Amino acid sequence: MFACLETSDLVAAGWNSHQIRSAVDCCLRRLRRGRYVVTRACDNPSHAFVAAIAEAEETALPHETAGMLKRGEDLRILVRSFVPDLPHDAVFSHRSALLVHGLPVPYVDKGEVYVEVASPRSSVRQRDLVVRRRALQPDTMEIVEGIPVTTVVQTLLDVARDCPLAFAVAVADAAVHLGRVTLEEFRAHQAAHPVRTRQSRITAVLENIDGRRETVAESICAVRFVEYSIPGFEPQLVVCDADGRFLARSDFGNEAVKVIAEFDGAGKYYIDDGDPHRAFERERKREYALRNKGWMVFRIRWADLFSADLFLRIKEAVRIRETEIAARDRLAGPMQGAQ
Structure with missing residues (x-):
């Protein structure tokens, strides 16, 4: 874990203010x-x-140097530093609770590196701390490795209520996929703890959870399909040829129109033997085999998840293929009747 020190720790070790100043940035x-x-x-x-x-x-x-990965690392460090300073009646919540529970934080936007806490007393917003006034009941909080935190299912409820849909679904998918909670447990908990505001947000999250998704990128992608009204895409679709031989398992596929969407993360090109070139070649041959069988393959990068361009192209491809299939069916009808 990250080693966070207080000034008192350094003073107890015999350090003076000059030593502390010289160590900062060293x-x-x-x-x-x-x-x-x-x-x-x-x-x-x-x-x-x-x-x-x-x-x-x-x-x-710490080792990250820039971008979202550094913001995520900075958030983990900041949460760690607040552990001894948490008010006695407060608990870590939202993204901070996700980190304590070992669940993924899908992304950290610029300006969002701050600790999140729930307290029954008051709300506070500072540069590095957000305290939300929330009623805390015995079944909504627990102690994890000495750290007061909202339970996993309460954390999901808080995130569903206060965070964007794609973020919240990605978190819930991960919790279900990892076996930390079931969809039924989540539904039962939210029914037992009704909220006065933003219930529609929670309902939208519950309607979109699917534990078959294996990464936060897949979960965000699935939400984009919903937001852009792109129908028919199933996660982890197994594709076989006409003889039943296995061709691929895709991240998402619409079998009716033979369109596949694959998340193109760099990590997928590293296999057990550590040879990304071999993995890339295998992936390319796999894609050729799919295209040769009439499948259209779209590659989705992380940045594409936060832009409309690629999803509009996928939507148009589905529309065109649906139109072509309908036209073939109309032509096939009279021909079959003539026979």
């Missing part, structure tokens, strides 16, 4: 007033205390 990074994260083991003798922590087997060091 082997420590200041998170907020009086809170730091260990970033590396430096060779400065006066920083030996921090170096020992950095070299400990259980210490994880």
